Amino acid sequence: MIDEKSYIEVRGLTKHFGKVLAVADVDFAVAKGELFGFLGPNGAGKTTIINILTGLAHPDSGTIRIGGIDCTGNSKAAQHLIGVVPDESNLYPELTGFDNLCFCAALYGMKKAERQARARELLNVFGLSGASDRKFGGYSKGMKRKLTIAAGIIHKPVILFLDEPTTGIDVASARHLRQLISDLNKGGTTIFLTTHYIEEAERLCDRIAFIVSGHIVQVDTVEHLVQPIQARHILQIVCANMPQDIQKYLSASFPDLEFTTPGHGLIRVEAEKPVHVGLLVRFIEERGGEVSEARRIRPSLEDIFVRITGIEANHMHKEKEKTGGGR
Amino acid sequence: MKLWIAFWNILLKDMRTYYLKPPNVSWGIIFPLAWTGMFFIRSDSGIESILTLLPGMVALSILFGTTSMLAVTVTFEKKNRSFERLLLAPIPFELLMLAKTSGAILFGVANGFVPVIMAAFLVDLSGIGWGSFVLTVFLIAVVSTFLGLFIAVAVSEVFEAQTFSNFFRFPMIFLCGLFFPIEKLPLFLKPLSYALPLTYGVDVLHGTVHGGHTMPFPLDFVILAAFCVGLFAMCLRNIRRRWIA
Ligand SMILES: Nc1ncnc2c1ncn2[C@@H]1O[C@H](COP(=O)(O)OP(=O)(O)OP(=O)(O)O)[C@@H](O)[C@H]1O
Ligand SMILES: [Mg+2]
Numbered sequence: 001m002i003d004e005k006s007y008i009e010v011r012g013l014t015k016h017f018g019k020v021l022a023v024a025d026v027d028f029a030v031a032k033g034e035l036f037g038f039l040g041p042n043g044a045g046k047t048t049i050i051n052i053l054t055g056l057a058h059p060d061s062g063t064i065r066i067g068g069i070d071c072t073g074n075s076k077a078a079q080h081l082i083g084v085v086p087d088e089s090n091l092y093p094e095l096t097g098f099d100n101l102c103f104c105a106a107l108y109g110m111k112k113a114e115r116q117a118r119a120r121e122l123l124n125v126f127g128l129s130g131a132s133d134r135k136f137g138g139y140s141k142g143m144k145r146k147l148t149i150a151a152g153i154i155h156k157p158v159i160l161f162l163d164e165p166t167t168g169i170d171v172a173s174a175r176h177l178r179q180l181i182s183d184l185n186k187g188g189t190t191i192f193l194t195t196h197y198i199e200e201a202e203r204l205c206d207r208i209a210f211i212v213s214g215h216i217v218q219v220d221t222v223e224h225l226v227q228p229i230q231a232r233h234i235l236q237i238v239c240a241n242m243p244q245d246i247q248k249y250l251s252a253s254f255p256d257l258e259f260t261t262p263g264h265g266l267i268r269v270e271a272e273k274p275v276h277v278g279l280l281v282r283f284i285e286e287r288g289g290e291v292s293e294a295r296r297i298r299p300s301l302e303d304i305f306v307r308i309t310g311i312e313a314n315h316m317h318k319e320k321e322k323t324g325g326g327r
Numbered sequence: 328m329k330l331w332i333a334f335w336n337i338l339l340k341d342m343r344t345y346y347l348k349p350p351n352v353s354w355g356i357i358f359p360l361a362w363t364g365m366f367f368i369r370s371d372s373g374i375e376s377i378l379t380l381l382p383g384m385v386a387l388s389i390l391f392g393t394t395s396m397l398a399v400t401v402t403f404e405k406k407n408r409s410f411e412r413l414l415l416a417p418i419p420f421e422l423l424m425l426a427k428t429s430g431a432i433l434f435g436v437a438n439g440f441v442p443v444i445m446a447a448f449l450v451d452l453s454g455i456g457w458g459s460f461v462l463t464v465f466l467i468a469v470v471s472t473f474l475g476l477f478i479a480v481a482v483s484e485v486f487e488a489q490t491f492s493n494f495f496r497f498p499m500i501f502l503c504g505l506f507f508p509i510e511k512l513p514l515f516l517k518p519l520s521y522a523l524p525l526t527y528g529v530d531v532l533h534g535t536v537h538g539g540h541t542m543p544f545p546l547d548f549v550i551l552a553a554f555c556v557g558l559f560a561m562c563l564r565n566i567r568r569r570w571i572a
Contacts, residue, residue, distance in 0.1 A: 017572075054415055055414065055415060055571070056411060056414060056415065056571060057571060057572055058571060058572065075571075076417065076419065076420070079415065079416065079417035080417035082415075084415050086408070086411065088408060089408075090407070090408035090409050090411050090412050091409060091412070092340075092344070092409050093407065094344050095340075095344065103336060103340055104412065106332055106333055106335075106336035106337075107333050107336070107337075107412070107413070107416035107418065108329070108333070108416065108417065109328070109329025109330065109332045109333055110332070111332070151412075
């Protein structure tokens, strides 16, 4: 349809809200057919970037091409190519699920028979057929989310923007949605999504951009991102009665190893070379600790995220709980 | 064709969900009825005074019908974010706002004819110049709709829109010659009268109904039309500035 390699191309995008720098000189490109993710904490600027790309906000500066069309200064130019699923549902509470979908389809100029057929199809796909005649205002959170996603793809957009698609819904629904997103992508839709779930980004995305305070700090495939620490050896030790200042003693006695205590009763060991487990366990037990488990961990995206952004992963998890949990 | 589908469905949805709801329809009938009754009782005059009251009634019905609807359709949808859905659609912004306001315009026109239909049972309306009358009703509906839009954009809460629009609407009843001739206003208020679009619409209505106008019709029409265009342009600019920040 579009003769272009990059479906989204952004250069030098900057946006202030008063004195707050929400987006700071951001560059990135999303290739045709790619599933690209923005991973970052609250307030990183993810929603602001989606709003700018989709025409709900003006940037201070920067250029934008979507589907090969220059949208700089004219956000309407490529709106027929894109579908948008906002972080909060923006459908009409007083309309039924079916009417909401038909109305959204009409906004894209679809004919009546076509929009009704498509609405029924999507209600079916999202498991909402039983609720199609109920008012949207009475839907549960997860149902709202699903219908909002259905509304975003009703006109079969070639590029889809998803702002935190699985935030605030239960585990099974989140898994179902991720499957649907993945299927859409396999069907040829280029997808740009934001999330603060590291595992979600890792599982879904072809490429990930880490975004913090309006800056993109790293962009790459999951495989490439974890490469620098892939060769490292990571060991997690579970220990009851953890002796006081054990981390200090360990560091002093094993200078080649890096020790951290990421949680209650946990000791984490990182090293360039394989770690001699027996030696460590004996050292801890001699000081009164009771080691119940010591196991090697494969370096994950989480480790590299923490390393690059300096944001503790469990900080992101806490945010997740605050917003209602998602996995 | 595609744009027409979008335009038509936006209008249709607003009609169904807002304008054709029983409370709004009855409001459109009761409101003019109450005012007419009040004026009759106050003026102690006979049936023949209906013709002099009719233009004011028509203008009043349109003004109140349109401005209050916009506050709901636009402010409410802005607040629950469904307005964003419209902004995301590939529809030129001007057309989108026309679609969003045309429901209110039609509602205003319909409201404007409620007093006319009631009057038709009581007096002979055959002397009215209907061509100019209908055109004026339409222009008043457009101009008050855009005034309502202007107010709706300036505020962020539905209740603010209501209060703020009353701030405009009630003075206009007295300033625009609906029931009291502008000539009888104190001198210092007159410039204000001529700065308000409704004055020109009401002038034509008086002229077509009972011949009591003060300005030539073409001048009234040109000024009304200019107000429509000017207000719409101002609204578009404000919406772009405030809502697509
Ligand atoms: N309309 C606005 N007015 C003022 N400041 C804003 C506005 N929108 C966003 N900001 C600010 O811009 C920054 C980025 O916000 P944004 O909503 O883009 O973050 P986010 O990455 O989407 O966060 P979250 O994960 O919480 O959704 C924040 O500091 C926020 O306070
Ligand atoms: Mg956000």
